């Protein structure tokens with residue numbers, strides 16, 4: 001039996017700015033050492049994670065909101081992760097949860113997603129596995145030997161268990177750095193051909209990275225890469241439309257392609273220097289970030305404004321606090337805004353709350369995607385030539401079920 005993909009809360013436009021997303025860092029522990037990690041300094045402080053009881057208070061005081069973005073550290077290292085998600089589903093009626101993972105705990109991921117599916121039947125689960133390159137490129141960037149083949153095995157396991165489940169989106173995220181810049185296009189083609197994924201997002205490294213000098217993108221190089229991979233997104237757009245089904249097919253394709261292009265356009269204009277997005281960033285109005293130790297912020301890139309524990313973990317109080325009001329004023333609005341960045345989560349989240357901008361940009365983005373489209377060759381010959389080019393271990397890939 002197959003479950004059709006359902007409408008995400010993300011695509012519901014609104015002018016009413018209220019808390020829509022909480023970014024909850026469920027742990028400060030991680031089993032990787034990524035060179036481009038923007039959170040390394042915070043994790044190195046080795047503060048205690050918020051307790052389950054403290055997170056419960058957060059959930060009980062946040063009211064209804066749509067999307068929980070789980071973050072960390074590595075979220076699968078938080079023992080009570082499924083129970084935490086279930087709590088937000090019951091108390092806050094969340095519609096979507098994002099779970100990023102480095103894929104080092106495959107059995108746990110599968111078991112926990114099954115548990116969440118059983119206990120939260122209406123919840124859309126966006127699993128997002130990190131994959132930065134082929135073989136050593138991925139392992140070096142992630143600081144874990146053998147991670148690439150482990151990630152391959154994890155993805156195949158996820159595909160096997162949730163192949164027909166439209167509530168479990170199987171996404172990939174690649175962070176572009178000096179290590180993988182030249183192989184991103186090949187990686188995207190190969191992943192498209194060897195797996196049946198829902199989406200493959202490319203990110204620019206952001207914030208203060210663990211290692212210096214990993215950020216190498218400029219506006220022209222990022223735009224060139226984004227243009228080259230447009231055909232791949234057209235294939236994902238078709239896949240999404242197929243999985244959506246019925247009369248919503250063309251709408252799903254339109255929004256998917258238009259959103260991706262808009263996000264990538266805004267990001268490209270901000271890669272060299274902050275440039276106005278042409279719409280308000282709604283950080284602090286519609287989003288709240290809670291660090292693993294309870295510090296809170298309007299977005300991941302701005303400074304903490306306090307600790308939830310000083311507000312008795314009461315989210316309603318925090319959102320109405322002077323600290324948050326001052327932060328929103330400091331970020332600014334419209335032409336007077338003074339804070340811009342490349343952060344995809346906030347660009348897409350802010351688009352939803354700027355409907356007029358969204359419709360124009362998404363329409364423009366969709367047309368650009370269609371114009372730049374061309375056929376993508378994912379024939380066996382092409383996939384095998386990529387495997388030879390990057391000296392992949394064919395025996396291992398066959399054993400993992402990645403190739404026949």
Ligand code: SF4
Nearest residue numbers: 030032034037072073
């Ligand atoms: S980027 Fe994520 S997986 Fe990598 S070290 Fe940082 S928290 Fe861990």
Ligand code: SF4
Nearest residue numbers: 281299339340341346
């Ligand atoms: S523009 Fe970026 S850094 Fe500034 S508030 Fe928004 S998300 Fe944060």
